[in-house]
Amino acid sequence: MPPDSTTAMRALIARIRHELPLDDPAARVCHGACAGGCAPKLLAFIEQQLDDWEWRLSAGARPGFAELSALARSARRVHAVLVRDGLLSAPTEPLHD
Known part of the structure; x- marks a missing residue:
């Protein structure tokens, strides 16, 4: 059984x-x-998103699939830019939704 959204x-x-x-x-x-x-x-943008979601989760928010997908998509895009800029190596396993 998959985990709950939180x-x-x-x-x-x-x-x-x-x-x-x-x-x-x-x-x-x-x-x-x-x-x-x-x-x-x-990095500042994605960190703000992470902080915002941590605060929302602590306040009892229950994310939906769309919110999970959006955060994963943002992280993949930031990761791709960091790889292109030479700050990270290519992933061995990409972030999934």
């Missing part, structure tokens, strides 16, 4: 926090070579 969202948030360099100061510095977007701005 458990799935918490697992997705944990995986995103683990796989993206949110705590890496080097990723937060503009290197001037943005292949598909500004890495510091994209």
Whole structure:
């Protein structure tokens, strides 16, 4: 049986926090070579989304499939830009919805 949506969202948030360099100061510095977007701005954007969802979950919100998919899609796009910019290596296993 699949997990409930709250458990799935918490697992997705944990995986995103683990796989993206949110705590890496080097990723937060503009290197001037943005292949598909500004890495510091994209990391700030996804971190804000994660913080927002953690707050909403703690307040009792129950995400739907659309919210899970949207967060996973955003994380995949940020990851792809970080790979293109050379800040991350290509994933061995992509984030799934």
